Amino acid sequence: MSDLHLALRQLRRRPIFTLTAVLTLAIGIGVNAVAFTVVSGVLWRGSATAAREGVGRIATTPAGDEGGYASLEEFRRFEEATRGALDVAAEGRSSLGWRHDGMTETAWVLFVSPKYFSMVDVEPIVGRLEVAPAADGTAPVVIGERFWRKKLNAAPLAGLTLRLNDADVAVAGVLPDAYTGPAGLYSPDVWLPIEDLSRLGTPASLQARDTRWLFVMGRLRPGVSVAEAQTRVEAAAAEMAHDWPDSHAQRGARYRLLGEGNSELHGIATASALAMGVIALVLLLACFNVANLLLARAVERERDMGIRSALGASAWRLVRLVMTEGFAIAVLAGLAAFVVARWTQSLVGAFAMPIEEPQHIDLRPDGTVVGFIVLLVCVAGILPGLWPALVAARADVSRILGAQRSNAGGRPTRTRRWLVAAQIAGSTLFLAIAGLFAQSYGNLASADLGFARDDLLVAEVDATSGGYAPDRAERYVDALAARVRALPGVERVAVASRAPFFIGYEQLTAVVPAGAACTPADCPSFATMAVGPTYFRTMEIPLTAGREFEAEQRDEVIINQPLAQRLWRDGRSGIGEIVRIGPTLRPARVIGVSAKTHARGLDREAPTLYVPLTSGDFAGSVSLVVRTTPRPDTLVRPIIAAARDVDANVPLLSVKTMAERMAVQLWPFRTVSWLFWICGVLALILSTVGLAAVVIHAVNRRQMEFGVRVSVGATPRHIASDVLRGSAGLLVPGLVAGILIAAIAARLVRVAFVGVNVLDPRTYLVVAVIEAAVVLAASLGPALRASRVDPLVALRAE
Numbered sequence: 178m179s180d181l182h183l184a185l186r187q188l189r190r191r192p193i194f195t196l197t198a199v200l201t202l203a204i205g206i207g208v209n210a211v212a213f214t215v216v217s218g219v220l221w222r223g224s225a226t227a228a229r230e231g232v233g234r235i236a237t238t239p240a241g242d243e244g245g246y247a248s249l250e251e252f253r254r255f256e257e258a259t260r261g262a263l264d265v266a267a268e269g270r271s272s273l274g275w276r277h278d279g280m281t282e283t284a285w286v287l288f289v290s291p292k293y294f295s296m297v298d299v300e301p302i303v304g305r306l307e308v309a310p311a312a313d314g315t316a317p318v319v320i321g322e323r324f325w326r327k328k329l330n331a332a333p334l335a336g337l338t339l340r341l342n343d344a345d346v347a348v349a350g351v352l353p354d355a356y357t358g359p360a361g362l363y364s365p366d367v368w369l370p371i372e373d374l375s376r377l378g379t380p381a382s383l384q385a386r387d388t389r390w391l392f393v394m395g396r397l398r399p400g401v402s403v404a405e406a407q408t409r410v411e412a413a414a415a416e417m418a419h420d421w422p423d424s425h426a427q428r429g430a431r432y433r434l435l436g437e438g439n440s441e442l443h444g445i446a447t448a449s450a451l452a453m454g455v456i457a458l459v460l461l462l463a464c465f466n467v468a469n470l471l472l473a474r475a476v477e478r479e480r481d482m483g484i485r486s487a488l489g490a491s492a493w494r495l496v497r498l499v500m501t502e503g504f505a506i507a508v509l510a511g512l513a514a515f516v517v518a519r520w521t522q523s524l525v526g527a528f529a530m531p532i533e534e535p536q537h538i539d540l541r542p543d544g545t546v547v548g549f550i551v552l553l554v555c556v557a558g559i560l561p562g563l564w565p566a567l568v569a570a571r572a573d574v575s576r577i578l579g580a581q582r583s584n585a586g587g588r589p590t591r592t593r594r595w596l597v598a599a600q601i602a603g604s605t606l607f608l609a610i611a612g613l614f615a616q617s618y619g620n621l622a623s624a625d626l627g628f629a630r631d632d633l634l635v636a637e638v639d640a641t642s643g644g645y646a647p648d649r650a651e652r653y654v655d656a657l658a659a660r661v662r663a664l665p666g667v668e669r670v671a672v673a674s675r676a677p678f679f680i681g682y683e684q685l686t687a688v689v690p691a692g693a694a695c696t697p698a699d700c701p702s703f704a705t706m707a708v709g710p711t712y713f714r715t716m717e718i719p720l721t722a723g724r725e726f727e728a729e730q731r732d733e734v735i736i737n738q739p740l741a742q743r744l745w746r747d748g749r750s751g752i753g754e755i756v757r758i759g760p761t762l763r764p765a766r767v768i769g770v771s772a773k774t775h776a777r778g779l780d781r782e783a784p785t786l787y788v789p790l791t792s793g794d795f796a797g798s799v800s801l802v803v804r805t806t807p808r809p810d811t812l813v814r815p816i817i818a819a820a821r822d823v824d825a826n827v828p829l830l831s832v833k834t835m836a837e838r839m840a841v842q843l844w845p846f847r848t849v850s851w852l853f854w855i856c857g858v859l860a861l862i863l864s865t866v867g868l869a870a871v872v873i874h875a876v877n878r879r880q881m882e883f884g885v886r887v888s889v890g891a892t893p894r895h896i897a898s899d900v901l902r903g904s905a906g907l908l909v910p911g912l913v914a915g916i917l918i919a920a921i922a923a924r925l926v927r928v929a930f931v932g933v934n935v936l937d938p939r940t941y942l943v944v945a946v947i948e949a950a951v952v953l954a955a956s957l958g959p960a961l962r963a964s965r966v967d968p969l970v971a972l973r974a975e
Contacts, residue, residue: 184502194474195506198467201866202510202561204859205463206553207517210542212456213549214518216449218538227297228359228394233403233434235265235393235410239427244682246389247430249371251417252290255393255430258413262406263395263432266293270363270390270534273377274642274828276340280821281643281828284324284341285535287358287365288374296396297359304334304350308370316370317349323535324366325351339367342378343644357537359435360392364537380641380797387424389682395432407432423760426696452852460553462603462860465596466867467561471503472593473874474565496566503562504554511554518542518550531840532680533831597871598911600864601948605915606922607857608944613923613930614850616940620932621843626677627774629717632668633835634809635676636661636816639798643827650795653824658801660819666812668804671715672790674707676800677775678838688736688786690744691755691764700762703740704776704783709790713771715804722752723769726789733789734758735769740784758786798830809834846931861951864911869955872904876959883966893964900963904956912948916941 188195235255236245247255247267256265267290275284294306303325307317318339325331337348346369357364374383382388397406414430482495519542530536638657640650654672662670674684687700712718713725713735721738734756736744741751751767758765765788776785790799805812813832820829840847876883883896923935 180498180501181505183498184505187502188505191474194470195509197866197870198470198506199509199513201463201466201470201863202507202557203513203517204863205460206507206510206514206550206557208856208859209453209456209460209553210514210518210546210550212453214540214542214546215538216453217543217545217549218540227299227356228435229296229298229396231397231434232296232359232394233397233406233432234359235263235395235430235432237389237414238429238431247391247393248386248389249374249384249391250386251389252391252393254417255395255410255413258416259395259406259409262398262401262409264292264295264398265393265395266290266296267371267391267393268293268358268360269371269383269392270365271379271383272639272642272830273341273367273379274826275366276826279825281826283533283642283828283830284339284366285363286341286367286369287363288369288371290371292396293394296394297356299352299356301350302353304348306352307349308368316373317347318370319350319352319368320348321352321364321366321368322354323364323537328366341367341369342642344373344377346373354537359394362536362538364535366535378641378644380639381647382797386421394435403432403434423696426699455852456856458603458607459856459859459863460557462600462863464557464560465600466863466870467503467506467557468563468565469593469596469867470870471499471562471565472596473870474502499566500559500562503565504558507554507558507561510557511550514553515542515547515550518546530844531837534680593871594907594910597864597867597907598914600860600867601908601911601952602915602918604857604860604864605912605944605948606919607853607860608947609916609919609941610923611850611853611857612940612944613933613935614846614853616933617930618843618846618850621846622839624932627718627772628677630835630839632805632809633716634803634805634812634816634832635835635838636801636803636820636832637676637798637830638801638820638827639830640827641796643824645827647792647796651792653827654795654799654801657820657823660823661801661803661816664812664815664819666805666807668806669711669715670804671712671802672709673712673800673802674790674794674797675777676802676838677716677777677835678842679777679800680841683777686758686786686788687760687762688740688744688756688758689762691757693757701743703743703786705786705788706776707788707790707794708735712787712802713769715802716774717804718774719772720769721772722750723767725769726787728789731789731791732763732765733768734765735771735787736767737771737785737787738773739782740786741770743784758788849929861948865951865955868904868907868952869959871907872900872956872959875903876900876963879963880966883963884969887966896966897960897964900960901953901956904952904960908949908952912945915948916945919944 234245235247237247237251238245252265252267259265269288271286271288273284273286274281289308291308294308299306301319302322304319306319308319320329320339329337334348334350338345339348340346346367352368354364369377383390395406395410397403410430410432414425414428418425418428485495485498638654640653641647643653645653658670658672661667675681683704684706685702686705687702689695689700693700708726710726710728713720720735723735726733726735736751736756741749744756745751745754751770754767755764756767757763769787771785771787773782774785776783801816803809803812803816813834816832817829820827883891886896887893920936920941923930927935
């Protein structure tokens with residue numbers, strides 16, 4: 178306590194030093210605390226802690242684009258085959274039309290099986306958890322806290338009902354907003370019984386054998402091992418392969434307990450670990466900075482430490498004194514970091530993925546975050562003060578007390594030079610990588626997509642959510658397209674099953690040239706889109722050969738160039754060729770070949786098959802692609818109004834410009850780019866503060882030297898140049914090391930940079946100029962101060 182009292186008194190007497198050290202560490206601890214708050218909200222709250230003990234996931238294989246999900250029929254087969262070994266449950270995401278007050282909104286729902294709530298660890302805040310069907314066949318539902326408070330004004334549950342599509346459902350309970358379920362970050366409005374799929378008028382495709390949309394869980398029964406459950410699951414997969422050889426010959430299944438890498442959060446966990454590793458470097462640079470400041474303090478306190486040592490203080494006593502001061506700084510910085518973590522919730526929310534599905538991440542600092550900050554405080558309290566404490570313990574009493582003042586420390590020691598160089602190298606590394614990611618993001622944002630995107634608007638609609646049968650849904654979409662086509666500023670309108678940059682799984686279709694020998698299960702499958710007439714003209718996708726669809730013709734297809742190259746390696750264009758497609762390998766004639774274009778993601782080389790839009794495609798959501806003459810965002814409200822005029826009971830799922838749809842695909846690049854830019858700017862601030870502190874301290878210690886030099890004829894220019902040369906000597910080693918490390922790292926992960934030459938010297942030159950400018954700015958003030966030294970005052974002080 179005596180050491181702590183002395184440390185606080187010393188810090189209070191040096192407010193500038195204290196403020197600089199505390200803010201420096203607060204930056205390092207704060208940015209790590211904010212990042213850890215996000216990681217904690219994603220991985221350790223909500224979904225990650227939702228499942229009870231002994232619950233695992235049944236994932237279908239190969240996972241591919243379906244992520245290991247299962248169809249409704251596959252779920253029922255797993256449930257039957259594992260009876261006695263596993264209790265099986267499932268959840269699946271969807272959306273329905275919620276009708277209220279004369280209007281219809283989209284309600285995001287989660288269909289769950291009867292045993293679902295027995296496998297998750299959640300309690301209702303109001304009411305009860307019940308989705309089991311009653312005697313009359315109806316089943317109550319559970320709603321989310323956000324939906325209950327914002328949409329229903331926290332209405333009492335007694336007699337509360339919702340009208341979803343054409344069905345009324347009673348509300349049984351309310352789940353807390355923090356609960357998202359074991360499958361991911363999805364935060365639905367309503368939890369519905371999976372048995373009510375038909376009653377609620379959902380698309381028939383959700384009950385199809387090849388529509389894999391269910392996250393299937395299994396809870397081990399008492400006395401059953403994981404290996405035994407795996408055997409049962411494999412037997413179920415083998416039975417399905419025997420019964421459905423055309424679609425399941427190559428499919429299997431596996432069972433793993435949740436937390437063993439089978440959750441869809443596994444990829445997020447890996448990315449979070451990498452991000453935390455990158456951000457931890459900021460704290461390391463902050464520790465280097467504070468270590469430099471404490472080394473400067475150690476030089477200033479040499480006489481104090483020498484007197485203490487002469488009076489009998491042991492080396493451990495001196496070490497403890499310096500370490501206590503470092504811990505006091507770290508504790509103050511930790512308190513500031515906790516405040517930063519609480520204030521930055523809205524800032525972190527700006528990095529959320531831009532999709533319509535509601536997501537929930539709890540960003541409130543909890544006990545885990547506080548514990549993490551305490552850990553960082555311990556690290557930041559020990560690491561920066563360790564070397565200065567050892568320096569203080571090795572104080573030479575005879576040298577220190579044998580003269581009025583020592584000029585030791587006038588020029589930075591090798592250790593302090595190394596610390597400054599490390600900070601400059603770190604900031605250079607961050608800025609260089611951030612620059613490369615920014616170029617990559619810019620290339621992707623302005624890339625040639627294969628179609629004219631600037632004047633495109635896409636409206637997604639699911640007429641079946643309004644109670645329409647597929648045949649009536651087609652008429653509704655035709656009416657809506659006609660109404661949109663009549664709006665001022667609309668050039669063309671086309672209908673497609675999906676538009677580019679859609680969210681969800683690819684629809685795959687087996688495609689082989691006529692005469693090729695393969696079974697439906699073995700034939701290669703390619704991404705497929707169903708499109709109506711004028712689709713290619715509306716999108717302005719050029720056809721390199723052939724023509725568009727003119728009317729519904731089941732026996733005609735259009736392929737893109739990458740698919741033509743895959744099917745005919747002899748260079749044939751494919752026009753007029755016969756291909757066999759689908760599970761029955763029915764014949765179809767190729768009537769057109771389109772240029773390379775983006776369909777789902779950022780890969781233009783993906784082979785794609787286009788088939789005519791049929792009545793069956795209207796059983797789910799379809800997209801209206803609208804080509805406009807004014808800015809497309811100006812037509813969002815008119816299109817929504819047009820949809821309400823056609824039928825107010827059918828909500829549009831989304832209305833977005835093509836640029837907004839692209840934002841989802843560009844989100845990872847944007848997020849990583851911003852991560853490195855933020856870390857780079859913080860590292861640059863830290864290196865600037867560290868360098869300025871070293872230069873200022875050196876100038877203060879060299880006052881006598883400057884006075885002597887001025888008295889014998891040195892000009893202010895000579896003095897200022899000497900200080901700036903010393904700063905350049907600190908800059909160059911760190912700058913060279915940072916550029917080399919950045920170039921090596923970028924070369925190793927060059928696949929992450931799209932359309933960027935990672936060794937382009939211009940990027941590193943720009944970073945070097947930025948670093949040099951900052952070093953000049955940090956050194957200019959101390960240099961000018963040194964150039965104005967009065968030799969009489971400097972020499973009289975000695």
